[in-house]
Amino acid sequence: AQSVTQPDIHITVSEGASLELRCNYSYGATPYLFWYVQSPGQGLQLLLKYFSGDTLVQGIKGFEAEFKRSQSSFNLRKPSVHWSDAAEYFCAVGARTSYDKVIFGPGTSLSVIP
Amino acid sequence: NAGVTQTPKFQVLKTGQSMTLQCAQDMNHNSMYWYRQDPGMGLRLIYYSASEGTTDKGEVPNGYNVSRLNKREFSLRLESAAPSQTSVYFCASSEGGIGGYTFGSGTRLTVV
Numbered sequence: 001a002q003s004v005t006q007p008d009i010h011i012t013v014s015e016g017a018s019l020e021l022r023c024n025y026s027y028g029a030t031p032y033l034f035w036y037v038q039s040p041g042q043g044l045q046l047l048l049k050y051f052s053g054d055t056l057v058q059g060i061k062g063f064e065a066e067f068k069r070s071q072s073s074f075n076l077r078k079p080s081v082h083w084s085d086a087a088e089y090f091c092a093v094g095a096r097t098s099y100d101k102v103i104f105g106p107g108t109s110l111s112v113i114p
Numbered sequence: 115n116a117g118v119t120q121t122p123k124f125q126v127l128k129t130g131q132s133m134t135l136q137c138a139q140d141m142n143h144n145s146m147y148w149y150r151q152d153p154g155m156g157l158r159l160i161y162y163s164a165s166e167g168t169t170d171k172g173e174v175p176n177g178y179n180v181s182r183l184n185k186r187e188f189s190l191r192l193e194s195a196a197p198s199q200t201s202v203y204f205c206a207s208s209e210g211g212i213g214g215y216t217f218g219s220g221t222r223l224t225v226v
Contacts, residue, residue, distance in 0.1 A: 041220075043218050043220055106155060
């Protein structure tokens, strides 16, 4: 069975600074990988996904993530954070089996200082 | 572009009461899911439906039942609510296979 860890429960960055959110997964094969963002009181929105091919994935809102097989990681990055990026971020892993059940990490809460 | 619609948005139940959470999607997706979200625990899968006419248990199915009414609708029922079921419930859908989920805006349920 797959699992996901997000080592940082909460991160605070200044507006305009760069951001990296960490995600580590456990799975016996190459997984499907996702990052979602949740604004307060809202559902989750898909930022980006990795299935195969290029290990650097571009997403919406200026986010990117890099799949590193050797480190079992899929870290999310953004070069310059905006105040509107303050939200909860969830990494998720899906199993490459006959059905696409997805396991979510516990989330990282991002605060942005003006 | 409604996407995934959940009703109600908020609900307070007394212990032992029953209720049904409704979910409908208009994207012609095959697969639908119910998750619960609790602080510090991420989202946990309750039940899912790979396609119309099929349902399967997820990680935390106890105390819940589901019905895939048709391709659009997937309901979640609490037969006898307990305080441990206080949570935010999210419905999601996907095309199935590879693809990300589209989530509804959630139902905040409190059981007292």
